[in-house]
Amino acid sequence: MTVPPIIATQPGVFDSGSAALLARLADDDAAVRRIALLEIADFEDADLLPPLVAALRDDPAPEVRLEAARVLAAWERDEIVEALCAALLDTHGEVRAAAAQSLSELKNPASGAVLRRWVERPEPFVRTATLRGLRELRFADAFDPALHALADATPSVRLEAVAVLGWLKDARALMPLAALATGDAETDVRRAAVGSLGFAPALHATAITALLVALRDAAWQVREEAATTLGKLRAPVARDPLVAALDDDYWQVRLRAVRALGQIGEASAAPAIAALLTHTVSNLRKEAALALGELRDPRSLPALRDALDDRDPDVRKAVRIALQQVEGVSL
Structure with missing residues (x-):
């Protein structure tokens, strides 16, 4: 390999230590070049970024390009984000995956403009990775x-x-x-859509209707997410469907329904929740006790007192807390 262009064209810019490291990027041994990348990255010097970008783009060894994709994650500059996006087209799958991971760690909303330019590429992997990168940036132009x-x-x-x-x-x-949330063929997509409706107003008819339909979805994961989101929205209309979900075949759905009923604050659900204090799953018993404490319905006192000797210490603690809440109201 030849001397890296960054050294040849900018003599005197780098001190002897960094210049020696950069020279190792031209070593015939890929392992030497990879270690040099790591050591260069430790300098955290913006002047040393061009050779890292060049390694990501041009190095013949996939393990070197992979390392470059990883170390460049620490920098949020347009040229770096652009290089990482281009690496999503790398011929080696691990390099593409590393570039995608680095893009997912972006925090600066200004990076969204570069990602936006790549999000409509024909390659599904590129579209997936760039949308993932945009996810937490709250970049307004990503909406369309x-x-x-x-x-x-x-x-x-x-x-x-x-x-x-x-x-x-x-x-x-x-x-x-x-x-x-109700029509996609993929369970994971329906579940994600159900969860995303959590920012809807509590009385948004379309969102609430979709969530109630999702509460009866064929996939328990979707039903679980629907119960969770209905609890966040505190929609009173969801009370009866959530009470019905307390009989779901999956305890995970029952647990989220219990939690949601506690959040909604429907005291009329207390008897149905109290019946779960004897369930075989301790997490569900604990959640039932906590929900009863939130509901503060004196009708739940006998069941809570019976649960004071539960075999699980976490359940017993939740029961004691619930009793304090309910007895405080009933006195």
């Missing part, structure tokens, strides 16, 4: 491509599009997300 991606043929793209819209919390997305 994310909305468009809800109809993408690739499930992973739809999944990431849902996440972007959930973070943006733009009311224009509620109806498309509600449609996806």
Whole structure:
């Protein structure tokens, strides 16, 4: 290999230590070049970024390009984000995955402008990775491509599009997300769409209707998420469907329904919740006790007192807390 261009064209810019490291990027041994990358990254010097970008783009060894994709995650500059996006097209799968991971760690909303330019590429992996990178940036210009991606043929793209819209919390997305929550063919996408509806107003009819439908979804994971989201929205209309969910075949759904009923504050649900204090799953018994404490219904006192000798110490603690709450109201 030849002397790296950054040294040849900018003599005197680098001290002898960094210049020696950069020279090792031209070593014939890929292992030497990879270690040099790590040591260069430790300098945290912006002047040393061009050779790292060049290694990501041009090094013949995938393990070196992989390391470059990893170390560049620490820098949020347009040229770095652009290089990482380009690495999503690398011929080696591990390099593509490392670039995608680095893009997912971006925190600066200004990086969204670069990602936005890549989000409509024809490659599903690129669309998925760039949408994932946009997810937590709350980059407003990501709304339109994310909305468009809800109809993408690739499930992973739809999944990431849902996440972007959930973070943006733009009311224009509620109806498309509600449609996806009940109509998408993929369980993971429906579940994500159900969770994303958590930013809806409590009385948003379309969102609440979709969540109630999702509470009867064939996949228990979707039902679990629907119960969780209904609890967040504290929608009184969900009381009876959530009480019905207390008989779900999966205890995970029952647990989330119990929690949701406690959040909604419907005291009429207390008897149905109290019946779960004898369930075989300790987490569900604990959640039932906590919910009864929130509901503060004196009718639950006998069941709570019977549960004071529960075999699980965490359940006993939750029962004592609940008794204090309920007895404080009943006195």
